[in-house]
Amino acid sequence: MDWYPDADESTLVRTPIRFATGYAHPVLGSRWFRDTDRRDIQAELPGWPAGPAYTLHSKATQKVDRVGGGLLGGIVTAARVAVEAVTGGNAVQVGGASRSKPQDPANESEDFPVMWAATGTVARTVPWQLDPGRSPEHTRVDAVVTERRFLLLGIGPDLTASATVLWETPRDTVAGAEQLAFSEGGHDVRVTFTDGSWVRLSTGAADKFAGVLAERRKLLPESELTAGQRERLARFVGELPATAQPPKLFRLASGIVLAEAQVPAKVGKGLFETHSILMGETGEAARPQPGDL
Incomplete structure (x- = not known):
């Protein structure tokens, strides 16, 4: 899975990453891809395979989620953390919420876009492999930040094989990166590009990834x-x-x-x-x- 930067750059951070997943009950387990009019744009993204369809949970469903989340949900999360720690699998290790209330209700509880992108913007070019609902089992995506580039690497089930560069963009196309408090374990990061588009990603190294990409380090x-x-x-x-x-x-x-x-x-x-x-x-x-x- 080795990947090496060019001679004139170095790897500042490398971490497994994926699109984030809704945490508030109305959007629990969901993610959407939107343009600036909140239209669903999944079908417009070139080369993307079909993915799961989500709807907001009703109040009745939310009550079931609360009951299940207290016991079964905790068991599932604990098991997932244990497996991912060993396998480095597609999902990112998660923990408890950092905040009890959404900081941005329009995008965290009333809707949960993980892509916000007008036609022709950078966010529309990120690879579909970031989506846990589309990516094959036993694969993952690593984010890499160097002095010059922000890259996404595809890691297959054969860990002896070289990583594949799925996507890259110059650092100067990134306007900012912010760790988002209302997320499972505080692992979500919003990366905003200079054209105003953004993606919401999840990584176990959210503070480091956001700090390097936002040049706080x-x-x-x-x-x-x-x-x-x-x-x-x-x-x-x-x-x-x-x-x-x-x-x-x-x-x-x-x-x-x-x-x-x-x-x-x-x-x-x-x-x-x-x-x-x-x-x-x-x-x-x-x-x-x-x-x-």
Whole structure:
């Protein structure tokens, strides 16, 4: 599943990703693809296979959902988390809600668009493989952000095969990325493009993915570290397993420095654990400030 950036760029973040799924009861388990008049545009997206049709849940259905969600829903979620942690499967690991009320009712409880796109906009070009209702079993999509590009990679059931670039766009077409509080586990991110279109995605690394894409994390060369930070970085590297990748350095919005290193996980090929430290000006341990993550 290896994919490598060009010689003049580096991978700033890579994470499994998919279209988000409705969390409020009226839209539970649903997702829609809309233009700016709220028309359904699934049939207009070139090359997309047919997908499931959704309707808003009635109040009676919502009552059943509440009862089922308390026991059966919890069992299903727990089982899904356990399976995905091992397999790196199509669905993204989820947890409890971060907020009890929708922050954007029009798009989170009255409707749940995961694509908002006028004709000819960037959001309409993202691949159908992001949709859990369309993608084949035992496959997934990884999002990759480099200094120059935002890419989506297709990962098939054969983890020894190379990843396929499904889609990419220059970083300057991205206007912003925001982690959305009202979502299962706080895993949803809205990526907005400069033409006003957007997609709502879900990833277990929502804070990191949104932070890098929105440039709240600035890639930092080691030469710009202070003497104390270089000394702390050397100790951090010395404590890492031998299989660790070289660390990446980021200056966060508050000015503190984040060092991150990826270590291959034992649970499956192509999966990684992240080891990190936060450093102040002299290399001392630091706490993230509002807006950093």
